[in-house]
Amino acid sequence: QVQLVESGGGLVQAGGSLRLSCAASGIIFSIHAMGWYRQAPGKQRELVAHITAGGSTNYADSVKGRFTISRDNAKNTVYLQMNSLKPEDTAVYYCNSLSVVATGGSWGQGTQVTVSS
Numbered sequence: 303q304v305q306l307v308e309s310g311g312g313l314v315q316a317g318g319s320l321r322l323s324c325a326a327s328g329i330i331f332s333i334h335a336m337g338w339y340r341q342a343p344g345k346q347r348e349l350v351a352h353i354t355a356g357g358s359t360n361y362a363d364s365v366k367g368r369f370t371i372s373r374d375n376a377k378n379t380v381y382l383q384m385n386s387l388k389p390e391d392t393a394v395y396y397c398n399s400l401s402v403v404a405t406g407g408s409w410g411q412g413t414q415v416t417v418s419s
Contacts, residue, residue, distance in 0.1 A: 304328045304402050311395060311413030314387055322382040322413060324397030331378040335400040338371060338382045340393035340415075351382060352400060365391075387417045 310322040322338065337352035350362045351371040359371050370383040380397050394412040402408075 304399060304407055306397055306408075306410030308395060308397055308410050308413040311415045313416045313418065316388055316417055316419050318387050318417070319383070319385045320387065320415060322384065322395055322397075322415075324380045324382075324410070326378050326380070326397070326399070329399055329402070332375040334402075336371075336373060336380040337398060337400050337403070338369075338380070339396045339398065339403075340391075341396070341412075342390075342393040345393075347396070353380065384415070387415075389417045389419045391415060392417050 305327045307325045308322060310320060312320060314320055333355050335352055335354045337349050339347050339349050341347040350365050351359065351369055353359045353371045353373050361369060368384065368386045373380045392415060394414050396409055396412040398409060
């Protein structure tokens with residue numbers, strides 16, 4: 303069973319930056335496409351960025367040009383660099399394997415990101 307530990311969230315002013323980290327265990331990390339998701343109050347969880355096993359990346363339109371996803375397979379860790387943050391980026395951020403999500407697997411506790419205006 304996958305275990306995920308997200309960290310790096312916090313309170314930041316609009317225009318600021320944060321770098322999120324997610325350490326994964328219980329899976330062969332290097333072969334999994336990994337994603338960062340977020341859930342704002344009253345909204346469904348959404349995928350904001352993902353990175354394939356080969357390192358290709360894709361982003362939601364709402365974060366394109368501001369967020370960068372990366373991975374370190376030696377550390378079983380995926381990162382999300384978030385720049386030019388906006389109040390609408392406020393949410394709990396989660397990481398997960400895309401295949402684990404597709405099969406209804408477990409989630410970590412997430413990390414809260416709050417952007418003040």
